[in-house]
Each structure stands twice: as structure tokens, then as C-alpha cells.
Amino acid sequence: MNDSETTAAPDPSEPDANPRWQRRPQARPEEIVRAALQTFVERGYAATRLDDIARLAGVSKGTLYLYYSNKEALFQAAVRENLTPVIVAAEESVAQHHGASLVLLEQLYRRWAASLMDPVLGGLCKLIIAEAGNFPDTARLYVEEVVLRIRSIFRRVVERAMADGELRPLPAEQVVRELMTPILFLSVWRHSLAAYEPRPLNTEQFLENHWDMFLHGLLPIPGNRPDRK
Amino acid sequence: MNDSETTAAPDPSEPDANPRWQRRPQARPEEIVRAALQTFVERGYAATRLDDIARLAGVSKGTLYLYYSNKEALFQAAVRENLTPVIVAAEESVAQHHGASLVLLEQLYRRWAASLMDPVLGGLCKLIIAEAGNFPDTARLYVEEVVLRIRSIFRRVVERAMADGELRPLPAEQVVRELMTPILFLSVWRHSLAAYEPRPLNTEQFLENHWDMFLHGLLPIPGNRPDRK
Amino acid sequence: MNDSETTAAPDPSEPDANPRWQRRPQARPEEIVRAALQTFVERGYAATRLDDIARLAGVSKGTLYLYYSNKEALFQAAVRENLTPVIVAAEESVAQHHGASLVLLEQLYRRWAASLMDPVLGGLCKLIIAEAGNFPDTARLYVEEVVLRIRSIFRRVVERAMADGELRPLPAEQVVRELMTPILFLSVWRHSLAAYEPRPLNTEQFLENHWDMFLHGLLPIPGNRPDRK
Amino acid sequence: MNDSETTAAPDPSEPDANPRWQRRPQARPEEIVRAALQTFVERGYAATRLDDIARLAGVSKGTLYLYYSNKEALFQAAVRENLTPVIVAAEESVAQHHGASLVLLEQLYRRWAASLMDPVLGGLCKLIIAEAGNFPDTARLYVEEVVLRIRSIFRRVVERAMADGELRPLPAEQVVRELMTPILFLSVWRHSLAAYEPRPLNTEQFLENHWDMFLHGLLPIPGNRPDRK
DNA sequence: AATGAATGAGCCTTCATTCAT
DNA sequence: GATGAATGAAGGCTCATTCAT
Numbered sequence: 001m002n003d004s005e006t007t008a009a010p011d012p013s014e015p016d017a018n019p020r021w022q023r024r025p026q027a028r029p030e031e032i033v034r035a036a037l038q039t040f041v042e043r044g045y046a047a048t049r050l051d052d053i054a055r056l057a058g059v060s061k062g063t064l065y066l067y068y069s070n071k072e073a074l075f076q077a078a079v080r081e082n083l084t085p086v087i088v089a090a091e092e093s094v095a096q097h098h099g100a101s102l103v104l105l106e107q108l109y110r111r112w113a114a115s116l117m118d119p120v121l122g123g124l125c126k127l128i129i130a131e132a133g134n135f136p137d138t139a140r141l142y143v144e145e146v147v148l149r150i151r152s153i154f155r156r157v158v159e160r161a162m163a164d165g166e167l168r169p170l171p172a173e174q175v176v177r178e179l180m181t182p183i184l185f186l187s188v189w190r191h192s193l194a195a196y197e198p199r200p201l202n203t204e205q206f207l208e209n210h211w212d213m214f215l216h217g218l219l220p221i222p223g224n225r226p227d228r229k
Numbered sequence: 230m231n232d233s234e235t236t237a238a239p240d241p242s243e244p245d246a247n248p249r250w251q252r253r254p255q256a257r258p259e260e261i262v263r264a265a266l267q268t269f270v271e272r273g274y275a276a277t278r279l280d281d282i283a284r285l286a287g288v289s290k291g292t293l294y295l296y297y298s299n300k301e302a303l304f305q306a307a308v309r310e311n312l313t314p315v316i317v318a319a320e321e322s323v324a325q326h327h328g329a330s331l332v333l334l335e336q337l338y339r340r341w342a343a344s345l346m347d348p349v350l351g352g353l354c355k356l357i358i359a360e361a362g363n364f365p366d367t368a369r370l371y372v373e374e375v376v377l378r379i380r381s382i383f384r385r386v387v388e389r390a391m392a393d394g395e396l397r398p399l400p401a402e403q404v405v406r407e408l409m410t411p412i413l414f415l416s417v418w419r420h421s422l423a424a425y426e427p428r429p430l431n432t433e434q435f436l437e438n439h440w441d442m443f444l445h446g447l448l449p450i451p452g453n454r455p456d457r458k
Numbered sequence: 459m460n461d462s463e464t465t466a467a468p469d470p471s472e473p474d475a476n477p478r479w480q481r482r483p484q485a486r487p488e489e490i491v492r493a494a495l496q497t498f499v500e501r502g503y504a505a506t507r508l509d510d511i512a513r514l515a516g517v518s519k520g521t522l523y524l525y526y527s528n529k530e531a532l533f534q535a536a537v538r539e540n541l542t543p544v545i546v547a548a549e550e551s552v553a554q555h556h557g558a559s560l561v562l563l564e565q566l567y568r569r570w571a572a573s574l575m576d577p578v579l580g581g582l583c584k585l586i587i588a589e590a591g592n593f594p595d596t597a598r599l600y601v602e603e604v605v606l607r608i609r610s611i612f613r614r615v616v617e618r619a620m621a622d623g624e625l626r627p628l629p630a631e632q633v634v635r636e637l638m639t640p641i642l643f644l645s646v647w648r649h650s651l652a653a654y655e656p657r658p659l660n661t662e663q664f665l666e667n668h669w670d671m672f673l674h675g676l677l678p679i680p681g682n683r684p685d686r687k
Numbered sequence: 688m689n690d691s692e693t694t695a696a697p698d699p700s701e702p703d704a705n706p707r708w709q710r711r712p713q714a715r716p717e718e719i720v721r722a723a724l725q726t727f728v729e730r731g732y733a734a735t736r737l738d739d740i741a742r743l744a745g746v747s748k749g750t751l752y753l754y755y756s757n758k759e760a761l762f763q764a765a766v767r768e769n770l771t772p773v774i775v776a777a778e779e780s781v782a783q784h785h786g787a788s789l790v791l792l793e794q795l796y797r798r799w800a801a802s803l804m805d806p807v808l809g810g811l812c813k814l815i816i817a818e819a820g821n822f823p824d825t826a827r828l829y830v831e832e833v834v835l836r837i838r839s840i841f842r843r844v845v846e847r848a849m850a851d852g853e854l855r856p857l858p859a860e861q862v863v864r865e866l867m868t869p870i871l872f873l874s875v876w877r878h879s880l881a882a883y884e885p886r887p888l889n890t891e892q893f894l895e896n897h898w899d900m901f902l903h904g905l906l907p908i909p910g911n912r913p914d915r916k
Numbered sequence: 917a918a919t920g921a922a923t924g925a926g927c928c929t930t931c932a933t934t935c936a937t
Numbered sequence: 938g939a940t941g942a943a944t945g946a947a948g949g950c951t952c953a954t955t956c957a958t
Contacts, residue, residue, distance in 0.1 A: 178439060
């Protein structure tokens with residue numbers, strides 16, 4: 001792998017500014033985990049060869065084992081180390097907000113949706129769903145630590161909005177699903193079949209429209225609601 | 230889907246004239262493809278061993294190769310031979326119906342949702358999404374022959390409903406996604422993370438609630454907005 | 459290293475009357491185990507590649523796994539399936555004999571020594587000793603099922619001979635060791651360093667001389683036999 | 688062994704004139720070789736990782752390569768550097784002694800046996816035997832430089848004892864084997880299967896008994912001693 | 917001299933695929 | 938047509954060896 005650089009003279013090819021060799025060793029696990037997540041997302045667990053991850057991370061196959069004990073550990077690390085940001089972001093949204101619940105709900109929705117549109121976190125979601133059958137522990141972890149918690153956050157806001165009369169009184173659990181589900185699916189879609197659609201989906205618009213329809217529904221506006229046929 | 234679609238599954242050539250033994254050989258490919266689909270759905274493509282499929286189909290491993298040239302062909306056959314029913318059902322729904330569009334839409338919605346709640350067809354959907362990265366052709370096939378066509382069917386009905394004033398004038402494409410997406414996600418969910426939720430989801434109710442919220446939205450009744458039910 | 463039952467090696471039970479292709483499939487495990495034992499003896503466990511065993515057995519590497527679940531199981535099978543003959547032979551020797559004990563002892567000695575001079579069984583003994591540290595269970599098995607049992611057989615005969623006045627009254631345990639130990643070492647020696655001796659050892663003579671010296675000792679003829687110390 | 692024997696362990700070049708720091712660098716190779724021998728003895732050559740040796744020696748893995756060019760060189764160094772003491776001790780015994788040969792023989796026997804009961808030297812013997820197949824050169828070295836030389840020492844003493852009428856006239860070579868073999872086997876045994884015996888062997892007693900039986904044999908006290916054959 | 921992160925060749929093991937019966 | 942024993946290519950993992958610091 002090392003071509004010409006047998007000489008002791010430092011090759012000037014790397015314009016590595018100040019900290020000469022510090023970044024590499026420290027960044028290694030992070031780079032590896034990122035490469036792993038990407039490859040796992042693209043190919044699935046079983047079809048991913050450690051060679052692929054290593055190449056993408058710019059290291060040799062053996063190096064992976066300096067940081068992760070085996071393929072499964074690498075998989076779980078890729079999953080777990082990207083789980084927390086989602087939860088933290090959501091919980092902070094709730095904690096920080098005071099005021100009208102519907103505004104909070106919308107803000108929560110936008111932030112959470114944005115996080116799922118992130119290539120990494122969205123890919124993570126798709127990966128876990130695709131591999132749930134083979135990694136029960138990781139699946140359970142994801143459900144309990146992410147799905148249920150975020151759902152719970154949304155539900156509290158929805159219930160408050162209902163109590164305040166800002167939303168129709170409906171089963172909160174179902175309402176939350178109605179809000180979250182299209183975003184989750186979009187996230188999965190973007191990492192699977194979206195590439196095969198003739199025209200790319202406008203994500204921004206999708207999120208906007210969903211929020212609109214979520215609030216107003218599809219029926220015509222009451223006042224001028226026309227008679228059916 | 231009109232093309233006769235024999236594809237990878239070789240038709241049992243030489244119709245043996247003897248009616249006694251015809252059923253078995255003819256049934257073989259079907260049994261194999263069913264076993265294959267089930268195993269692929271449960272474990273994913275790479276984690277599925279041909280041994281598993283053979284055992285589940287009640288045949289030997291070598292027999293698989295009498296009908297399908299290799300693992301990938303078996304996968305594609307499993308996918309393709311289960312694609313048609315969904316489309317056919319949907320297209321028939323539209324063709325047969327005459328009358329109020331909203332009623333047709335609801336009927337279409339219920340039938341299509343029911344078909345996705347079928348363990349096999351729902352699993353198929355999840356499978357294709359999970360393996361999209363490794364089987365571009367199959368993914369493209371699914372998008373073009375299933376997703377786009379069903380979407381198109383829905384869109385025509387939605388557009389008619391809008392033209393008739395039964396639905397608010399909105400971007401039809403988006404409206405269709407708003408209707409379909411939660412069902413698709415539910416289908417994926419049931420074959421992945423649903424098992425790790427504390428309480429099982431009531432599918433029937435979910436479908437009902439989604440239709441309700443899809444129509445009415447979440448905001449409170451403007452003044453005389455009628456309660457549903 | 460746990461030896462929790464190999465069992466992968468199918469017993470060639472059911473002698474299936476049909477002579478055509480019987481020998482090969484039924485002989486396979488035996489051929490494999492023989493090749494394995496030989497290679498393990500020559501190179502030791504870790505330095506033995508399954509490729510070597512397969513080549514020596516005339517099969518492919520994958521075939522080994524049709525009969526033995528992994529390398530360790532193959533090792534243990536090689537050991538265990540060659541253990542019983544030694545014990546059986548020895549126990550039969552005792553059971554069958556009646557008459558003067560010293561004659562029985564000599565007969566026992568010759569038979570047991572002959573079995574250890576067998577290339578396979580002698581190699582087995584050397585192998586177990588060489589790998590004892592890495593396969594405690596197999597080592598314990600060998601000690602308990604072979605070493606202790608044979609030692610016990612010898613001891614009973616020696617004790618009878620002492621009781622009959624045919625041997626000096628000495629600690630039987632030690633006497634047995636004095637008799638067995640050179641043979642055991644010879645067996646190990648022939649499978650390790652013997653090849654590097656300038657002149658090959660005459661095994662027959664060694665066995666004869668040992669029996670003679672075992673009986674008479676090295677001191678000059680009686681009459682003037684000095685007390686030791 | 689007269690050759691100065693620097694062999695694989697490179698002498699710390701440039702004797703640094705400064706006495707304070709000499710001991711450490713000079714002690715390094717010795718510490719490494721000791722750690723290597725111990726680990727090789729415990730686990731065998733192939734199962735020994737250089738990591739283990741380095742850790743036991745208290746150095747880093749790379750440091751091993753400062754003193755030994757590779758694993759095999761380390762093995763051979765571990766063997767060779769522990770060979771000399773045994774021979775030297777034996778040769779000195781003979782050279783220094785004058786007087787009755789039988790006394791010398793016993794003294795020689797005791798010293799040599801004691802050296803083989805040393806955990807390191809005994810382990811070395813077992814190690815060489817176990818790995819003989821993989822290290823012909825080392826095996827040959829051991830046979831020629833140790834086995835044959837010690838055997839020769841013993842033989843000279845035995846021959847003298849026979850010439851003096853202190854021992855029966857028998858093939859000296861065989862007599863020497865009769866004397867040495869149980870000790871060698873005991874040494875191997877202690878480093879392999881001894882741990883799996885129910886009761887630990889009393890080494891001291893074993894050595895005593897062997898000497899006794901070696902001299903007197905097993906037959907009852909003279910007077911009625913029967914001719915053999 | 918000493919370190920230890922990095923490497924990559926090599927081996928065990930699996931499993932899709934073949935073929936003689 | 939059907940079987941299943943046999944194959945061998947491929948991939949996960951280990952560890953001796955190297956090299957920049």
C-alpha cells in the first residue's frame with residue numbers, strides 16, 4: 001500500500017497543516033465506524049465485506065480489529081454510536097420549549113424530520129429495519145432507546161395540544177403515528193428505492209405538505225364544501 | 230402486468246400427457262418459490278442458505294437447480310411471481326368501479342392495505358426495500374411495475390375526486406403519498422421492529438384511524454365540522 | 459478448549475447389504491481420521507492445516523466438514539477413535555490369562571509394548587503428550603481411560619506376583635512405572651527425536667533388554683551382592 | 688560445549704564503557720529468551736504468540752525484533768541457550784571425579800536427574816520432543832549436542848564400572864538407556880499429563896526407586912535367583 | 917533503543933454450485 | 938426427475954512482521 005514513500009524524507013503530498021500525526025490515530029475509530037455504517041446501509045450486513053469497510057476507511061483489514069473485536073461488534077458500534085444524537089436532539093427540543101403546544105409540535109416535527117433526512121441517521125434507520133431479524137438485541141435497543149422515547153416525546157406534546165384545544169381529541173398514540181410514519185418511511189425510501197424513481201422526490205416539499213395535510217386533512221374546507229355529486 | 234411472466238421459473242417442459250403425475254412437477258416450482266420467499270423475508274437474502282429453502286420446500290438442495298439457475302434467479306423469481314397479484318388487484322378495482330370517487334378511493338385504499346397486511350406480500354415489500362442496494366434490477370422492476378403503477382391508479386382516483394370537489398385541490402402526487410406512506414411503513418414495520426414493541430399494534434385500528442385523519446386532519450372543528458362516525 | 463462431544467462423525471452403522479458404492483462413503487470418515495491423526499502427530503495441532511489433512515485423505519477441504527464439525531472435533535475424533543483398542547487389548551490379556559503371574563506379566567508387557575510400537579497408537583501417545591497443555595479434556599480422558607486403567611491392570615498382576623513370591627516385595631506402583639516408563643518413552647522417542655539419532659534403535663532388542671534388566675537389575679551375580687547404601 | 692555460543696542473541700555491540708547502564712541492555716536478551724522458553728514450553732510453538740512473550744518479558748512486541756530476527760530464531764535461541772548448562776554440568780561431573788565408578792554413576796545420575804527436574808530444563812526437553820517434527824535442525828542439534836553427549840558420558844562410566852566388575856557385563860548402550868529413559872519420560876510427563884493424574888507423583892521417591900530397581904532388578908533376593916531363560 | 921499502530925498473508929470455515937448415481 | 942456427497946471460492950479473523958515516531 002505504501003508506494004514510493006520508503007524514504008525517510010517526509011513526502012510533501014500531505015499538506016497536513018500543524019498537528020502532524022495527531023489527527024490520524026485519534027480519528028481512526030470514528031472514520032472506521034463511518035465507513036462501516038455507510039457500507040452496511042448500502043449493502044446490508046451480510047453482503048458487506050470487511051475489506052470494503054477497510055478500503056472505504058482507508059485502512060487495512062487488520063486495522064479494523066484493533067478497534068472492534070469482530071464484524072458484529074463493528075455493526076453494533078456503527079448503530080449505537082449514532083443513536084444518541086437523535087434522542088438527545090429530540091429531548092432537548094422538548095425541554096427547551098415553553099409556549100403554545102402546536103408551535104412546539106411543529107418545531108419538534110421539523111427538527112426530528114431534518115435529523116432523519118441526514119444521510120447518516122436516515123441510513124441508520126433503514127439499516128436497523130433491514131437487519132432487525134438478524135440482530136434482535138440491536139433492534140430492541142433501537143426500539144426502546146429511540147423509537148419509544150421519541151414517540152413518547154411527541155405524545156406528550158400532542159396530549160398537551162389536545163388538552164389546550166389546539167388539536168382534535170383523538171387517540172394520541174395514533175396521532176403520533178400519523179405524524180411520524182410518513183417521515184420514517186421517507187427516510188427508509190431515500191436509502192432504498194428512491195434511486196429508482198423517475199423523478200427525484202422534493203424532500204422539503206414533502207415535509208411541508210405532510211405537515212399541512214396532517215393538520216387540515218384532505219376534505220374540502222367546510223364552509224364552501226360542495227355537495228357530494 | 231400482462232406479459233406472461235414465466236421468467237426464471239422454467240415452465241415444466243414436455244407436458245407429460247399423463248394426468249396423474251402432472252400436479253407434482255407443476256407444483257414444485259411454486260412450492261420452492263414460496264419457501265424461498267418466506268426464507269428471504271425472514272432472514273434477508275445473504276443470510277438465507279439454499280439449504281434452508283430446500284428443507285422448507287421439502288426437496289433436496291440439488292432440486293432447486295432443476296428449476297432455477299442460481300440463488301439470484303430464485304430471489305428474483307420469488308419477488309416477481311408475487312408482484313403481479315398486487316397490481317392486478319388494484320387495477321381491477323379501478324376498472325370495475327363506477328360512481329363516487331371518494332368511495333372508490335376508500336375501497337381502493339382498503340383493498341391495497343389489506344394486501345400489504347398479508348404476511349407474504351408485506352414481507353415481500355420489506356424484503357425488496359432491504360435488498361434494494363444489492364438488486365438494482367429487481368428494485369427498479371418493483372418501482373416501475375408496482376410502485377409507480379399503484380401510485381398512478383391512486384392518483385387518477387384522487388384527481389377525479391378533486392375534480393369532483395370531493396377533495397381539496399392539492400398536489401395529487403403528494404396527497405397520494407400521504408395516503409400510501411403510512412401503510413407502506415406499517416408493512417415494513419410489521420416485518421422488522423414490530424416484534425420489539427412492548428404492546429402489539431392494532432392493525433385494523435391503525436388503518437381506520439389513518440383514513441380518518443387523512444380525510445379530516447388534526448385541527449379542531451372549525452365550527453360545524455361534523456364528528457366522524 | 460472444551461471437548462463437549464464430537465458426534466459429527468457418523469457411525470457407519472447399518473451395513474447396507476448393497477455392495478456397490480458402499481466402501482467409499484462409509485470409509486470416508488475413517489480415512490479422514492487416519493490422515494488427521496498422522497498429520498497431527500507429525501506437525502502438532504496448530505501447525506496442521508486442514509488442507510494437509512484433506513490432501514492426505516484424498517478429499518477436498520470442504521469434505522472434512524461433512525464429517526467433523528471443526529478442526530478441534532477432528533482432533534478429538536482422531537484421538538478418541540484410537541483410544542479404545544489399546545485398553546481393550548490390555549484388558550483382554552488379563553482376563554484371558556490363568557497361571558503363573560510372572561508369565562502373565564511378561565505376556566502383558568510384550569503385548570502392550572507391541573501395541574505402542576504400532577505407528578498409529580504410538581503416534582497417538584506422542585500427540586496427546588505434546589498437546590496436553592492445549593487440550594486438557596482430551597488429556598484427562600487419556601489419563602483416566604487409558605493410562606490409569608492400564609497401569610491398574612499391570613499393578614494387579616504385579617501384586618499377585620509379589621504375593622506369590624515371584625517378585626520382590628516393593629511398592630507395586632513404582633514397580634509398574636519402572637516397567638512401563640521406558641516403553642512409553644520409546645514410543646514418544648520414535649515419533650520425535652529418533653530420526654536424528656545416528657544409528658536407528660533396535661526396538662526388539664530394546665524391549666528384550668528392558669525386560670531382562672527389569673527382572674535382574676544391573677548388579678553382578680548374587681553371592682556377593684552388596685546391600686545398597 | 689566449547690564454542691563461545693553467541694549465536695542468535697546478538698551481543699550488545701559497542702560496550703558502552705559506562706558501567707551503570709550496561710546491565711539493562713545486556714539483560715534484555717536474556718529476559719526475552721527466558722520468557723520465550725517459558726511460553727513455548729507452556730503452550731507449544733505454534734500456539735505461542737509473540738505478544739505473550741513480549742508481555743511476559745515486560746517489553747513491547749517490536750523490541751523482540753531488535754534481538755531476534757523472527758519467531759523461529761527466538762525459538763532456537765530459547766532452546767540453544769539452555770542446552771549448554773546441562774551438558775557442562777554432566778561433563779564436569781565426570782572430569783572431576785576419581786574413584787569407584789558406581790559411586791560416580793550414581794552421582795552423575797542424581798545430578799542429571801535433578802537438572803531435568805528443573806522446571807525450565809525439563810520443559811525444554813518436552814518442548815523439543817513435541818516440536819521435533821517442525822524443527823529438524825533444532826531436533827538434530829539437541830540429539831547431537833545433548834542426548835548423544837550425555838549418553839556418551841554415562842556410557843563411559845558404565846563401561847568402566849563393568850570393567851571394574853561393579854556391574855554385570857551387559858551391552859552398555861542398553862544399560863544407559865535403562866538408566867536414563869525413565870528420567871527422561873518423567874520429565875516429559877511432568878510437563879504434559881502429570882497434571883491429570885489423581886495423585887501427584889512423588890518425584891524424589893521415583894528417582895530413588897528407579898536407582899534401586901536399576902541396580903537390583905525385581906526378582907526376589909538371591910540364593911534362589913533363577914537363571915534367565 | 918524502544919514503542920505500538922498498522923499491515924497483509926494465511927488459515928479456518930461456510931455455502932452456492934456441481935455431478936455421479 | 939431427484940438426490941446429496943463433494944467441491945472450491947470467498948470471507949472473517951489472527952498474528953508474525955514492519956516502520957514511523
